[in-house]
Amino acid sequence: MHGTALALGVEKLAGVTAPPRAQAIRSLIAELERVHSHLLWLGVAAHEGGFDTLFMYSWRDRETVMDLLEGISGNRVNYSANVLGGVKLDISQEQADAIRKGIDFLEERSHFYMKVVTNDETFLARTRDVGTMTKEQAVLFGAVGPTGRASGLDMDIRASAPYAAYTDFPVNVITGTRGDLEARFVVRIKELFETFRLIRELLDKMPAGELTVRVPRKIPAGETISRVEAPRGELFYFLKSNGSDTPDRLKIRTPSLCNWASVMKLAVGHKLADIPMMVAGIDPCFSCNDRLFMIRRKESDPGQIWTWEDLRRYGIGYYQK
Amino acid sequence: MNDIVIPPLVALMFFPGGLALLAGSLLYEWADRKLLACFQNRIGPRWFQPLADVVKLLSKEEVMPEGVNKLLFLMLPVIALAGSLTAALYVPIAGFSPAFSFNGDLVVTLYMLSLLTLCLGLAGANTVDRFSLVGATRTLTQLFSYEAPFLLALLGPALAAGTWQINQVNNFAAQNWWMMLIQPIGFLVALVGLMGKLELTPFDAPEAETEIVAGALTEYSGRGFALFRLGKNVELVIGLTLMAAFYLGGIHNPLDFLLKTLGLLLVLSFLQSLFARLRIDQVVGLWWRIGALLALVNILLVLVIF
Numbered sequence: 001m002h003g004t005a006l007a008l009g010v011e012k013l014a015g016v017t018a019p020p021r022a023q024a025i026r027s028l029i030a031e032l033e034r035v036h037s038h039l040l041w042l043g044v045a046a047h048e049g050g051f052d053t054l055f056m057y058s059w060r061d062r063e064t065v066m067d068l069l070e071g072i073s074g075n076r077v078n079y080s081a082n083v084l085g086g087v088k089l090d091i092s093q094e095q096a097d098a099i100r101k102g103i104d105f106l107e108e109r110s111h112f113y114m115k116v117v118t119n120d121e122t123f124l125a126r127t128r129d130v131g132t133m134t135k136e137q138a139v140l141f142g143a144v145g146p147t148g149r150a151s152g153l154d155m156d157i158r159a160s161a162p163y164a165a166y167t168d169f170p171v172n173v174i175t176g177t178r179g180d181l182e183a184r185f186v187v188r189i190k191e192l193f194e195t196f197r198l199i200r201e202l203l204d205k206m207p208a209g210e211l212t213v214r215v216p217r218k219i220p221a222g223e224t225i226s227r228v229e230a231p232r233g234e235l236f237y238f239l240k241s242n243g244s245d246t247p248d249r250l251k252i253r254t255p256s257l258c259n260w261a262s263v264m265k266l267a268v269g270h271k272l273a274d275i276p277m278m279v280a281g282i283d284p285c286f287s288c289n290d291r292l293f294m295i296r297r298k299e300s301d302p303g304q305i306w307t308w309e310d311l312r313r314y315g316i317g318y319y320q321k
Numbered sequence: 322m323n324d325i326v327i328p329p330l331v332a333l334m335f336f337p338g339g340l341a342l343l344a345g346s347l348l349y350e351w352a353d354r355k356l357l358a359c360f361q362n363r364i365g366p367r368w369f370q371p372l373a374d375v376v377k378l379l380s381k382e383e384v385m386p387e388g389v390n391k392l393l394f395l396m397l398p399v400i401a402l403a404g405s406l407t408a409a410l411y412v413p414i415a416g417f418s419p420a421f422s423f424n425g426d427l428v429v430t431l432y433m434l435s436l437l438t439l440c441l442g443l444a445g446a447n448t449v450d451r452f453s454l455v456g457a458t459r460t461l462t463q464l465f466s467y468e469a470p471f472l473l474a475l476l477g478p479a480l481a482a483g484t485w486q487i488n489q490v491n492n493f494a495a496q497n498w499w500m501m502l503i504q505p506i507g508f509l510v511a512l513v514g515l516m517g518k519l520e521l522t523p524f525d526a527p528e529a530e531t532e533i534v535a536g537a538l539t540e541y542s543g544r545g546f547a548l549f550r551l552g553k554n555v556e557l558v559i560g561l562t563l564m565a566a567f568y569l570g571g572i573h574n575p576l577d578f579l580l581k582t583l584g585l586l587l588v589l590s591f592l593q594s595l596f597a598r599l600r601i602d603q604v605v606g607l608w609w610r611i612g613a614l615l616a617l618v619n620i621l622l623v624l625v626i627f
Contacts, residue, residue, distance in 0.1 A: 048531045049598060051596070051597035052522070126597055272455065273529065273601065
C-alpha cells in the first residue's frame, strides 16, 4: 500500500505511467492486503470485547489470504511488489486459480462473521450504540476510511480519485448510517464482499502486456501528492524532488492519525469497559502515529525551536550513528 | 460406596480433600482450558501445564507493592485458599461421604466459597493500583449480583429434599428423577450462576485483560497469585460437585463423579466460547432483572409441587 503510494507519486513527477497489467497487479495486491487487514481487525476488535472465539476463528481464516500473498510475493506481510514504473512480480494462471479458491472460502466465512456480529446478543450489547459518531462529527474530526464511512461519509479514494487500476475496475463505496461500533463492523465486513468481487474481476479481466516501464534515474524537480485508499482509510504522500536521484522531502500522513481525534471526543461519557473497543474501532496503527513534537519552554531560549535545516541535520546525524 | 467413612484427618489432608483435591483441581483447570481451546480451534496447554504454572509461581519472588497493608497482602491468598479447601469438606467429592456434615452445611459451603471472592476483592482494594481497584470493585459488584440467584437456585433441590444438608440432598437426588429435569429453570440459573462465581466469560469483567490487566490480582505475583489460582481451581471442582449432587441425580462413586462433573465442565467450556464479555452494569442488570426472578419462580414452583 505504501509502496504503491510512493511509486505513484514518483511516476507522476517523472511523467511516466506504469503499464495496465502492472496497475492491475498493484490493485490486486492492495485488495488482498485489505482482506488480510480487515480480518485481522475483526479479530483484534473481538478480543477487545472479550469475544476470543471470534478472534481465534478470524485469525485462523486470515491465514488463507496470508498464504495466498506469500505464494505471490514470497512474503507474508511486506510484499514489495512495487518498483518505480511498475511491479516486479506477475500472476500466473495457477496463482490466479489459487486466489479464486481462497477467496471463495473466505467469502463463505465472511458471511458467517456477518451473521455473528449482527446477531450475537452479548456482542451486540457491547457494540450497538457505543461510540456513535454522526456524519457531521465525522466531517468535523476528519475521519477517513471505514471509520468515516460507517457514519455515512461517502469517501473512498478508490472511487473519488481513482488510481492504479481502479479507473477500469470501479469500486462501490460501502457506507453505513448508524455510526456506532456495530456499523463499523458491518461496513468492514461488507467491504470484504466488495473486495472479493473486485479481486475476481481483476483476475478475470487482467490486461496482458509489460510489467514495467522505464523511469529516468533522475526525477525532475517538483512536488506532488499521491493518495491511496489503505484498509484503514486515506493514505497521503507528499513528495518533493530537487532534480537528483534522492527525494528532497517525503511526508506521510497515515489514516490512523486522522481518526484519533474522533476517539478522544467520542470516548467522553462512556464506560471504562467500552474504551478498548472504541480505540480498536478505528483500527488504530500505533506505529503510524509516531510524530516529533518540539516543545518551546521559554521565550528566551530560541534553541528549543528547530529550523528545517536543524531537523534535517539531526535526522542525518541520527542514522549515521 | 457412600457409606465408606474415611478418617477425618485423612480426608482433610490427603483424600478426598487436601492434596488429592489440589491435584484434581489442577487437572480440572487443564480440562477446562483444553476444552475451551478445542472449541476455539486452538491447540491448548499440555496436561501438566497448570501444575507447571503453580510450581513456577511458587518459586518466583513475591513483589510487595508500595502502599499496601503487608499483613493483609500476605494473608488474603492463604485465607482464600483455606476458605475453598474448607468448603470441600462438606461436599461429596469423588462420591465419598463428606468429612463433616450437619444440617445447614449448604449455607456454610456457599459462604466459604464467597470468602474466596471476598478475599479477591479485598486483595484488589488493598493495593493502590488503579487496575486492582477497578477490578476489586467489579469483583465485589458481581458477587452481589450472582450470589442471591445462585443460592436460590441451589435451594430448589434442597427444599424438595426437605433438608439443607448437602449429603442428604445428594441421597435424595439419587432416589428421584434428576432434578435437572424436574427443575430446569433452577438448573439453568445455577449453571450460569456458577459461571459468574468462577468469573468465566461472559462474566469475566472483573479480570478483563484488555481493560484492567488482571483485575484485582494485578499486583500479585509469585506465591500469592499461585494460592489464589489454586483456590479458584478448588472452587471450580466444588461448584461442579455441588451442581452434580443437586441437579444431576447425586454422585455415589468416583466414576459417577467423574462422568457428571466432566460432562458439566464440557457444557461450561462450550458456553464460555459462545459469548463476548459483558460490561459490569450489564451483568448486574442481567442477574437482578432475569436471574433473580427466574430463581424465585423456581422456588415458588418447588414450594407448590412438593
